[in-house]
Amino acid sequence: MTAPSIETRDLTIRFGGHAAVNGVSCAFRPGELTVIVGPNGAGKTTWFNLVSGQLTPTEGRILKDGVDITRLSPSARAKAGIGRAFQLTNLFPRLSVLENVRLAVQARHGIGPRAFRPARAYRDIAALARAHLETTRLAALADLPAAALPHGDQRKLEVALLLAMEPDVFMFDEPTAGMSVDEAPVILDLIAGIKKDGRKTILLVEHKMDVVRALADRIVVLHNGELVADGAPDRVMALPIVREIYLGLPPEDEAA
Amino acid sequence: MTDTAAERDLPSTAACARPTAGGVALFSVIAVIGLLLLFAPFVFSDVRSTQVAARICVFVVLAASYDLLIGYTGIVSFAHTMFFGMGAYGAAMGLKFGGADWGHLLLGSVGGVLAAAVLAVLIGLLSLRVKALFFAMVTLAAGSVMMVLASQLTSLTGGEDGLVYSTPRLFKPAMKLVTNADGEAARLFGVPLDGRLALYYFVFIVCLVVFVLLARIVRSPLGTVLEAIRENELRAEAIGYRVVAYRTAVFVIAAVAAAVAGVVWAVWLRYTGPDTTLSFDIMIDILLMVVIGGMGTMYGAIIGVVVMSLAQSYLKDLMSAAAGATSGVPILPHLLDPDRWPLWLGLLFILLVLFFPAGIAGTLMKKGSRS
Ligand SMILES: Nc1ncnc2c1ncn2[C@@H]1O[C@H](COP(=O)(O)OP(=O)(O)OP(=O)(O)O)[C@@H](O)[C@H]1O
Ligand SMILES: [Mg+2]
Numbered sequence: 001m002t003a004p005s006i007e008t009r010d011l012t013i014r015f016g017g018h019a020a021v022n023g024v025s026c027a028f029r030p031g032e033l034t035v036i037v038g039p040n041g042a043g044k045t046t047w048f049n050l051v052s053g054q055l056t057p058t059e060g061r062i063l064k065d066g067v068d069i070t071r072l073s074p075s076a077r078a079k080a081g082i083g084r085a086f087q088l089t090n091l092f093p094r095l096s097v098l099e100n101v102r103l104a105v106q107a108r109h110g111i112g113p114r115a116f117r118p119a120r121a122y123r124d125i126a127a128l129a130r131a132h133l134e135t136t137r138l139a140a141l142a143d144l145p146a147a148a149l150p151h152g153d154q155r156k157l158e159v160a161l162l163l164a165m166e167p168d169v170f171m172f173d174e175p176t177a178g179m180s181v182d183e184a185p186v187i188l189d190l191i192a193g194i195k196k197d198g199r200k201t202i203l204l205v206e207h208k209m210d211v212v213r214a215l216a217d218r219i220v221v222l223h224n225g226e227l228v229a230d231g232a233p234d235r236v237m238a239l240p241i242v243r244e245i246y247l248g249l250p251p252e253d254e255a256a
Numbered sequence: 257m258t259d260t261a262a263e264r265d266l267p268s269t270a271a272c273a274r275p276t277a278g279g280v281a282l283f284s285v286i287a288v289i290g291l292l293l294l295f296a297p298f299v300f301s302d303v304r305s306t307q308v309a310a311r312i313c314v315f316v317v318l319a320a321s322y323d324l325l326i327g328y329t330g331i332v333s334f335a336h337t338m339f340f341g342m343g344a345y346g347a348a349m350g351l352k353f354g355g356a357d358w359g360h361l362l363l364g365s366v367g368g369v370l371a372a373a374v375l376a377v378l379i380g381l382l383s384l385r386v387k388a389l390f391f392a393m394v395t396l397a398a399g400s401v402m403m404v405l406a407s408q409l410t411s412l413t414g415g416e417d418g419l420v421y422s423t424p425r426l427f428k429p430a431m432k433l434v435t436n437a438d439g440e441a442a443r444l445f446g447v448p449l450d451g452r453l454a455l456y457y458f459v460f461i462v463c464l465v466v467f468v469l470l471a472r473i474v475r476s477p478l479g480t481v482l483e484a485i486r487e488n489e490l491r492a493e494a495i496g497y498r499v500v501a502y503r504t505a506v507f508v509i510a511a512v513a514a515a516v517a518g519v520v521w522a523v524w525l526r527y528t529g530p531d532t533t534l535s536f537d538i539m540i541d542i543l544l545m546v547v548i549g550g551m552g553t554m555y556g557a558i559i560g561v562v563v564m565s566l567a568q569s570y571l572k573d574l575m576s577a578a579a580g581a582t583s584g585v586p587i588l589p590h591l592l593d594p595d596r597w598p599l600w601l602g603l604l605f606i607l608l609v610l611f612f613p614a615g616i617a618g619t620l621m622k623k624g625s626r627s
């Protein structure tokens with residue numbers, strides 16, 4: 001078995017007395033797509049924030065390819081190959097769609113020694129950025145300010161930024177939330193494409209069961225900040241505790 | 257044909273898509289200002305106008321570097337005059353205590369600019385990671401301390417009186433750049449080719465070079481990163497930019513630009529004191545210039561500085577003329593009395609902010625964009 005690319009050990013964060021993530025230990029390997037499920041407030045986004053560095057844990061450790069990154073800044077983790085798309089759209093609102101993506105490409109590839117040339121002269125960077133806009137079907141909107149996009153397109157741009165980071169670990173936080181039925185497949189196909197590559201670690205927070213079934217190699221269930229189940233989709237979804245907390249079914253309904 | 261092909265390849269950004277009618281107007285105005293500044297000694301023969309032109313050059317650098325901070329990166333600092341003063345005092349001390357030659361001017365200037373850069377690194381690293389308001393407070397405190405130091409360290413700074421010194425020989429009014437048959441300074445279009453002229457072009461060229469560098473920075477990939485930090489610092493960090501490092505770098509660049517402007521100002525005035533460099537009045541002026549011109553536009557700095565400088569220099573004259581002309585009318589002459597000029601300046605600001613909410617340059621560039 002390949003070594004884990006991302007691992008958290010006894011990861012805990014407390015806000016005041018409330019443990020939003022409580023002693024979560026799990027490891028994820030390249031080539032594996034894990035869906036993280038759990039009711040609202042379970043701690044999924046908070047766990048993401050700990051892994052990508054927006055929050056610092058109260059206890060526990062985070063490892064990337066076996067190296068402790070618990071104290072690294074978010075930018076250092078991005079450089080280390082951890083990429084993250086946000087649940088609440090988190091863009092550069094007054095910059096154009098192309099510039100949003102170009103920034104991510106530029107962060108990944110650097111601008112080299114000729115930093116004084118006008119930004120638009122960096123055709124290689126612009127070309128990569130445009131390619132990501134093609135993939136996410138945003139090319140026609142390249143020159144609009146990000147804030148002017150409808151919600152669904154902003155969600156796509158959120159994903160385009162993540163693609164442009166070219167990470168080894170992709171973290172999607174409800175990427176299709178609020179998208180129309182014809183927009184969501186663009187994103188899901190894209191995630192399936194990344195999965196096919198086979199070398200990337202994919203973590204996906206998603207509520208829609210059909211999506212979970214179609215994509216998941218593995219499911220992790222969080223509840224009240226704790227990891228309550230972890231394993232193959234069929235097995236996890238059949239666990240009584242999961243049916244109770246996640247599907248909202250009381251255990252006695254199971255027999256019915 | 258080739259033009260359109262090139263245009264298609266160029267990724268245009270939201271900020272600078274096709275030029276708008278307002279944008280064309282703006283750049284025409286800027287071109288005219290640039291030409292007037294370039295030929296100022298020949299166009300305006302009186303000493304006062306040349307003084308206004310030199311002040312405009314220096315303040316364009318100050319306002320543009322301040323715009324890099326507040327308009328592009330979203331850093332609010334009140335220490336800009338402090339860095340301006342450090343450059344000015346550096347040059348002044350070199351000329352005063354070293355001697356009125358190029359070597360000591362250079363020594364003092366480099367010393368002042370380096371000190372500004374080092375202080376900017378320290379302030380940046382220590383406090384740019386905290387909240388914007390706290391950072392603004394730190395810069396305010398630093399500026400105040402510098403003002404106290406300048407007025408207390410009398411033996412070094414001349415205290416409240418400041419320092420008076422002479423400049424390298426090239427800039428002395430008696431210097432003849434080219435002599436004619438009579439042994440006087442030769443004239444070009446009636447303007448004597450003397451040290452005054454050399455001094456003006458020293459100011460103009462240094463300021464032009466610094467401004468062009470600043471304008472290139474905002475158009476470079478670094479400039480986009482600064483805007484990204486202003487727009488959404490968390491996301492900028494999340495995609496891999498070390499926000500604190502970028503903020504510190506930009507704070508240092510702005511400090512160095514302000515210090516160079518200070519050097520030039522000290523050489524031009526042959527005098528450096530708290531009132532010409534460190535005072536909070538100047539800080540407020542810079543802030544108003546950037547706001548009036550348009551934050552985050554760089555070229556707005558030019559417009560803002562010109563509008564403010566003309567108003568500050570000529571509003572009084574205009575008013576006394578108007579007061580004289582209306583002397584028969586009841587209340588008007590009192591309102592137009594030159595002593596009331598701050599009232600009219602205030603009114604001018606209010607009108608500008610009302611009609612140009614994004615600053616003159618910012619608002620103009622958007623005009624006509626809906627074609
Ligand atoms: N910065 C914070 N300060 C205080 N409490 C927080 C903070 N961030 C998250 N929490 C709390 O932590 C808990 C977990 O929130 P989180 O956003 O991680 O849930 P989630 O599983 O992503 O839910 P959802 O499905 O609604 O997105 C919630 O009770 C939330 O109120
Ligand atoms: Mg969430």
